Each structure stands twice: as C-alpha cells, then as structure tokens.
Amino acid sequence: MFYKCRASLSDKANTMEYSRVLSLVFCILACCFFFSTTQARSHKHSKHKHGHARPVSQISISPCPSPEPANQTNNSSSVFDVRSFGAVGNGIADDTEAFKAAWDTACQAEESAVVFVPYGYSFMIQSTIFTGPCQSLLVFQVDGTIMPPDGPDSWPENNSKRQWLVFYRINEMSLQGGGLIDGRGENWWNLPCKPHKGANGTTLSGPCDSPIAIRFFMSSNLTVQGLRIKNSPQFNFRFDNCRDVHIESIYIIAPALSPNTDGIHIENTNNVKIYNSVVSNGDDCVSIGSGSYNVDIKNITCGPSHGISIGSLGNHNSRACVSNITVRDSVLKYSDNGVRIKTWQGGSGAVSGVTFSNLHMNNVRNPIIIDQFYCLTKQCTNQSSAVLVSNIIYSNIKGTYDIRSPAMHFACSDSVPCTNLTLSDVELLPDQGDLILDPFCWNAYGDLQTLTIPPVSCLMEGGPRSLLQNYLDHC
Numbered sequence: 001m002f003y004k005c006r007a008s009l010s011d012k013a014n015t016m017e018y019s020r021v022l023s024l025v026f027c028i029l030a031c032c033f034f035f036s037t038t039q040a041r042s043h044k045h046s047k048h049k050h051g052h053a054r055p056v057s058q059i060s061i062s063p064c065p066s067p068e069p070a071n072q073t074n075n076s077s078s079v080f081d082v083r084s085f086g087a088v089g090n091g092i093a094d095d096t097e098a099f100k101a102a103w104d105t106a107c108q109a110e111e112s113a114v115v116f117v118p119y120g121y122s123f124m125i126q127s128t129i130f131t132g133p134c135q136s137l138l139v140f141q142v143d144g145t146i147m148p149p150d151g152p153d154s155w156p157e158n159n160s161k162r163q164w165l166v167f168y169r170i171n172e173m174s175l176q177g178g179g180l181i182d183g184r185g186e187n188w189w190n191l192p193c194k195p196h197k198g199a200n201g202t203t204l205s206g207p208c209d210s211p212i213a214i215r216f217f218m219s220s221n222l223t224v225q226g227l228r229i230k231n232s233p234q235f236n237f238r239f240d241n242c243r244d245v246h247i248e249s250i251y252i253i254a255p256a257l258s259p260n261t262d263g264i265h266i267e268n269t270n271n272v273k274i275y276n277s278v279v280s281n282g283d284d285c286v287s288i289g290s291g292s293y294n295v296d297i298k299n300i301t302c303g304p305s306h307g308i309s310i311g312s313l314g315n316h317n318s319r320a321c322v323s324n325i326t327v328r329d330s331v332l333k334y335s336d337n338g339v340r341i342k343t344w345q346g347g348s349g350a351v352s353g354v355t356f357s358n359l360h361m362n363n364v365r366n367p368i369i370i371d372q373f374y375c376l377t378k379q380c381t382n383q384s385s386a387v388l389v390s391n392i393i394y395s396n397i398k399g400t401y402d403i404r405s406p407a408m409h410f411a412c413s414d415s416v417p418c419t420n421l422t423l424s425d426v427e428l429l430p431d432q433g434d435l436i437l438d439p440f441c442w443n444a445y446g447d448l449q450t451l452t453i454p455p456v457s458c459l460m461e462g463g464p465r466s467l468l469q470n471y472l473d474h475c
Contacts, residue, residue: 077112077139080105082123089121089144096125107134117179119143127159127211132170132219142179142227148211151187161209164233167216174223175214183213183232185258194259210234210260220244230254235262236281242269250277256304258282263305270294277301284309285332290320290349300330307337307364310354312374314347314387321475325354332359338367341392342374345413346383350471352391361399363431368394369409370418370444386413388471391420400431407454408439410446416471419463421446427453 080102083089087098099115106113113136117123122145132138148164149155164183167173188194193208213232216222218241225248229236236252239245247264254261263279266272268291278301279285285302288295288310302308308327313320320343332338339356361367372386389412401407407428412418421444430436441458448456 077114078106078109079114079116081116081118083118083121087121087123089118089123091122091124091145091147093124094126095123096128099123099125100128100130103130106138107132110135112137112139114139114141117142117144117146117177119179121145122147122182124149125165126156127161127164129166129168130170131168132173134170134173137172137174138170140173140175142175142177142181145180145182147182147184148213148233150184152191152210153187155211161211163215164211165214167214167219170216170219170222172221173219174225176223176225176227178226179228181213181227181229181232183230183236183254185210185231185233185254185261188233189255189258212236212238214238215240216242216245218242222246223248225249227251228253231258232261234260235265237264238262239264239266239269239272242266243271245269245272247272247274248276252277252279252281252285254281256280256282262287263302265289266292266295268292272296273298275299279303279305281305287311288322288325289313290318290322293321293323293325295325297325297327298329300327301333302330303333303335303362303364305332305335307332307335307340307366309337309340309342310351311340311342312344313342313351314344314349316344317346317348317383317385319474320347320349320351320387322351323353323475326357327359328355328357330359331362332364332367333362335364336366337369338364338397339369339394340366341370341389343372343387343389343413344374345372345380346385347387348385348471348474350388350390350475352388352475354391355393355395356397357393357395359397359399361397361401361428363400363402365402366405366409367399367401367407367428368397368426369411370421371409371411372413372416372418373411382414384415386416388416389418390471392418393422394424394426395422396425398425398427399429401428403430403433403435403437406437406440408452408456410439410441410444410459412441412443414443417443417445417463419445421459422449423447423452423456423459424449426450426456429453 082098082102085098085101087095102115106115124147188210210233212235215238220243222245228251230253252263260283261281262283263281263285265287267289270293272295274297276299283306285305286308338361436454439456445463446459
C-alpha cells in the first residue's frame with residue numbers, strides 16, 4: 001500500500017514536471033512565431049512602400065540646399081554608372097562616348113532607369129545630343145562635375161559651337177542631383193566679337209558663336225532640380241518647343257559682365273514652373289520668348305543681372321505671342337532691370353495676361369519697365385507695326401531703385417499703345433539720396449488702383465478697344 005502510494009505520488013510529480021516543460025516549449029514557440037511574423041510584416045510593408053515610389057519633384061522651402069541624391073531615385077530603377085561604360089572622370093580624358101553609351105543603354109531600359117554621374121569625379125564631354133524617345137522614365141543623376149572643353153581653342157572644329165548638351169525628343173525625364181555643371185565660359189566671353197563694357201565698349205568682327213550649356217528641344221514632362229551651374233559660355237538653360245517643365249531649386253552663377261549668359265530661356269514652351277532658385281549672371285535671370293504661355297515663376301532670387309524679362313519679341317518683323325505669365329514672391333537686386341517687357345519695332349502679335357506681384361527690389365535701375373523701342377544698335381528705324389502689350393498687372397512691388405533711371409518706365413509704340421496696365425501697392429524709393437524721379441509714360445493706357453510711390457500721373461485712361469481685340473485675335 002505504501003509502495004503504491006509513493007509510486008502514485010511519483011507519477012503525479014513526473015506528470016506535473018512534464019506539463020511545465022510543455023508549457024515552456026509552447027511559450028518559446030509562440031514568441032518565435034510572433035517575432036518572425038512582425039519582421040515579415042515589416043519587410044512586406046517596406047517593400048510595398050519602395051515599390052510605389054517615383055522620383056517626383058519636392059518643392060523645397062529654401063532655394064539654396066540641393067536635394068539629397070538618395071531621395072531622388074527609385075530603388076527599383078536600373079542604375080547605369082558612367083564609369084561602368086569607360087568614363088574616367090579626371091577632368092582631362094574625353095568621356096563623351098561613355099556618357100553616350102550609358103544614355104543609350106538607360107534609354108532602352110523597359111523600366112525606369114538612372115544615368116549616374118558619381119560624386120568626386122570631373123567628367124569632360126564634348127558637344128553631345130542625347131536623343132529620345134526613351135522606353136520609360138529616365139533620371140540623369142549628376143552628383144559629380146560635368147564640363148566641356150576649355151574654350152573655343154579646345155573645341156573640335158567639327159563640333160557645333162552653338163550648343164553643348166542637348167536633350168532631344170525626351171518625354172518624362174529628370175535632370176537632377178547635387179552636382180556641378182561647369183561651363184568654363186571665360187574664354188568664350190573674351191572673344192573680340194562679344195559686347196564688352198570695357199574700353200569704349202568696342203567689339204570686333206569675327207565668328208561669334210558660343211554654346212548654350214544645356215538645351216531641351218521638343219521634349220515634355222521635364223524636371224530640372226537641385227543642380228548648380230556656373231560660367232556658362234552663353235545661355236545656361238534653354239527650352240525650345242517643350243511642355244510641362246518644372247525647374248526647382250537650382251543655382252546659376254556667372255560674372256555680372258559675362259555676355260548673353262541668360263539663366264533660363266524658354267521659347268515656344270508652355271506649362272512651365274520655375275521655383276525656389278537663385279540666379280546671378282550677366283543677362284536676364286529668366287527670359288520668356290515668343291510662343292510661350294502658362295509660365296509661373298515663384299521665389300526667385302535674381303541679381304546681379306538684367307532682371308526677369310518677357311522678350312525680346314518681334315525682331316525682324318516677326319509675329320510673337322506670349323500670355324498667362326506670373327512672376328511672384330521674388331527678390332531682384334543690383335540689376336539693370338527688374339521686371340521688363342521688351343519688343344522690337346516692326347513686329348506683330350501680343351503680350352497679354354501678365355502679373356508681377358509681391359516683388360522686392362534692392363537697388364534696381366529700372367524696377368518696372370516696358371520698352372517697345374528695344375534695339376541693340378543705334379541704327380534701328382521707326383516702324384509703324386508693333387507687338388501689342390495689354391492686360392499687365394503690377395501689384396505689391398516695393399523696395400529701392402538706382403536713381404540713374406526712373407522707377408517706372410512705360411515706353412509704348414507710337415502706333416500700338418500699351419493698354420490695361422494696372423498698378424496697385426507700388427512703393428519704390430531711391431536707393432541713395434532723396435531725389436524721386438517722375439515715372440515715364442509714352443502712349444500708355446492704364447489704371448491706378450492705389451496711390452503709388454512715386455506718384456504716376458502720366459498713364460492715360462481708357463484705350464482703343466477695337467485695336468486691342470484685333471491684336472489678341474491674331475494670337
């Protein structure tokens with residue numbers, strides 16, 4: 001009996017111990033299952049997130065910082081490093097063929113692709129045309145330095161001297177990164193045919209072609225973001241026959257006396273956004289040519305420069321149409337002009353639907369100017385036809401001006417007056433001294449919605465409606 005009781009107790013103890021072991025094993029297995037499930041969920045979520053990321057443009061608050069390269073490319077994109085195609089990147093070797101090979105390969109990729117120019121290298125490439133259309137979205141990621149041959153003497157004879165890097169027939173492309181485009185323009189500026197503001201401002205005859213640094217031609221859905229470009233031989237960026245262009249957070253610099261170094265020029269291009277950028281150069285920060293419409297310019301720091309211009313338009317008796325242009329929330333400083341509309345005599349067409357608002361002027365020579373007698377020589381003759389300038393709004397423009405010219409200058413055509421000019425909250429004071437020059441008006445019709453400083457008393461009321469409608473109908 002005693003033996004059976006001890007045996008029974010022993011069996012119960014063994015059973016309890018066995019149960020505790022099973023419980024412990026179950027807990028361990030449950031914990032392992034929980035953590036593995038959590039990691040799987042986390043991994044799956046991360047993959048889902050990256051799989052839908054696209055290299056869309058982010059509008060940054062400040063125009064100065066460049067975007068981080070890691071945030072600009074899709075993790076699922078194929079990356080084509082130019083070094084893998086033979087690029088050396090020592091600033092001396094000719095890396096043109098390597099860049100073309102990388103482009104051609106990326107352009108034919110069925111999924112989004114990246115042409116990668118790495119940081120820490122300087123690549124010298126000749127005048128080149130990167131041609132599309134490509135199979136899908138293409139990102140040209142410049143984190144290093146790209147440069148052309150050093151001046152006209154180093155430029156191959158059989159290469160075009162009118163353009164350097166051309167992107168042709170591209171749909172959906174982003175040129176971006178924190179790198180540098182070094183135009184090496186000084187030797188081009190010093191050609192004897194260039195306009196100099198040196199001794200007597202003289203020029204000499206001779207070949208005068210200089211390359212545009214970066215040109216987009218017949219392309220669409222374009223983004224240019226984060227780049228720095230310096231010392232372009234001529235225009236820094238030019239867009240011809242393009243649509244849906246977004247320029248964001250770029251930095252352009254060239255000396256104040258560098259000739260024809262327009263920052264961004266657009267021609268026959270529409271749906272353009274130029275945001276959060278800095279331009280300091282020897283010509284217009286932004287110039288808007290014929291055939292352009294739906295252009296929004298915001299948060300630009302411009303100057304020293306020739307200002308932000310519409311034109312020049314109507315040269316060689318041509319027809320020009322520009323409409324729906326907005327320039328807002330920007331600073332113009334130490335510039336020959338602020339916001340300018342410039343047309344040649346003898347042209348036709350119209351500039352209409354333009355708004356200049358919330359602008360600050362700092363020691364600008366012509367803060368507000370319309371010049372319909374634009375001429376680069378003293379030999380331009382008077383002509384009866386002109387590009388109509390109408391429906392222009394100047395709102396909340398304040399700051400200081402250089403007293404060598406009046407704060408407002410409306411020089412309109414003798415035969416085709418400016419009409420529907422509207423001014424409100426304009427306050428412009430001399431940068432030095434107390435002398436306030438009267439605004440200048442010639443054949444200009446408009447309306448003052450508020451008092452202005454300086455007072456504008458030279459605008460005429462009303463305007464020839466039949467003339468206005470006739471010109472607008474032609475655009």
